[in-house]
Amino acid sequence: MKLKSTLGLAIGSLLAASSFGVFAQGQGAVETEVFAKRYFTDSVRNMEDGNLFGGSIGYFLTDDVSLNLSYGEYHDIRSNEGTNKNVKGSLSSLDAVYHFGTPGKGLRPYLSAGMGHQSISNLSPRTGRDHTTFANIGAGLKYYITENFFAKASVDGVHGFDNHQSEWMTGVGLGLNFGGNYSKPAPVVEPAPVVYEPEPVEPETVRVELDVKFDFDKAQVKQDSYNDIANLAEFMKQFPQTATTVEGHTDSTGNAAYNQKLSERRAGAVREVLVNQYGVEAERVNAVGYGEERPVADNATREGRAINRRVEAAVEAQVQ
Template sequence: MKLKNTLGFAIGSLIAATSFGALAQGQGAVEIEGFAKKEQFDSARNFKNNGNLFGGSVGYFLTDDVELRLGYDEVHNVRADNGRNIKGANTALDALYHFNNPGDMLRPYVSAGFSDQSIGQNESGRNRSTFANVGGGAKLYFTENFYARAGVEAQYNIDQGDTEWAPSVGIGVNFGGGSKPAAAPVPAPAEVCSDSDNDGVCDNVDKCPDTPANVTVDADGCPAVAEVVRVELDVKFDFDKSVVKPNSYGDIKNLADFMKQYPSTTTTVEGHTDSVGPDAYNQKLSERRANAVKQVLTNQYGVESSRVQSVGYGESRPVADNKTEAGRAVNRRVEAQVEAQGK
């Protein structure tokens, strides 16, 4: 593949990727990058100068931190001692482990893998070598989707026994990771049926069926509804923290006591954040907050784990103005509620 075709494909992919609206950087995300390397050839190569390598790569995140990357580049501006041009290409398969969390602005990484290099002089054949690669670097995310990368690789030539170095820089796009949780459905308002002829059954059967004679009815002839009792929980968190504060334990215990009083009840613990920071990071933070409250309910106050679900909504459901500090403090919360029919 010619260099201009390789770069054209990479640039086209970068442009196309901007049309994807899914959350980036998490498990299932794809990264497409164009890069340049400066390979420091071993002296055994008998080259007059080091090589400029240009190419592209495609990576897939197997987990939030582990990426499998396939790369291709071509060698330029290298001359042998006899003055002939050196041309060649590299194909590499590497695994990258990223530090920090998806959505963080800076994500350092380490890498390891293998590459195949075919390189040689005009009119004198080609040399093909297999390399074992190890490296490291960092990615700087300007937005959720666009980043710049700088790193360095050590390349051990398995066939010849020498080691070469290749510092590199690149720019890329990240798209297609896990989607945000769907908003909870809003329940439809309850229908109320009436008993206009006072015969003890509902008249508007289109809305609800006739009430049997042996069932207690209300003034409208509909089944009497038992009193509903409810307890609500609202736990606040410090900025960028997911640790439950001591002054919230009493409220969590009240919820636990209520659930023990009504053993058939269940609840969903919902985590939220303010709008400071990348959306992907806030999503993970909200999940950690919800899970922290769940752990207090189950581990400390004895509510069965199967009765408590936890979910994070990131910054998507503010209840106050995120433009003010007071509003952001209100939005850094975990909410839960439990309803039961009164005894």
């Protein structure tokens, strides 16, 4: 494979990846890279130092651990055996990489280890190709210019099992990370304090209502609903004698039995936010689903269906 083809494939991968509408990080992400390295050869092999150009592709097994496959071709290496021949060849490697820091954020140092296979020709006085299996170790630093585009600097050491020689390389690279499922921690919402002023003589009934909307066929609580849920939780903490029932609903699209289960999941998702994120006692929050049975808008229109995909709750308390 020619260097032009190798770089073309790697650059093409970067351009194709950049066309994705949504990028992600962490486990399941794919990482592509093009690199250039300075290859410092062992003097016993009578070769001048040269360059290695190529590309790599990796897959993140976890948020921090990736498995990377790389291929590069040597350039500007000459034999010092009197023939001054241009040494040609390639290096293929498979490495496990452990990253430190937060995916897609600022600087991420890393350590790597793996195996490589080198194939070179024109190395006097031998004829044909010289094949060597390497053990690889490395360290480096990635800097994420954006959440998914990064620059990299690296130092790699290799030791040949066949020739018992140790060599090393330094390099730089550019890469793109996309397609994973890393979820950023939800921002901490600081709800505004709710102040209630009671009537001087007669007790007053105060009430907080919750109306959380959902996307079609989804049961995930959207980020813009967290403030409303936080206000309800704060109210219940101010009045510890209160309890509530979280009621899930759907529009009429699809099978009624499926919609019943979907409404229960939606109610459960809001209950989980109240209990697990905002600290309301679990025994004070019940969750039920009513499926498509209780519409509040016309299911014949898109706007009406959007209104019916909801979770409702209400809490009342008596104050002096």
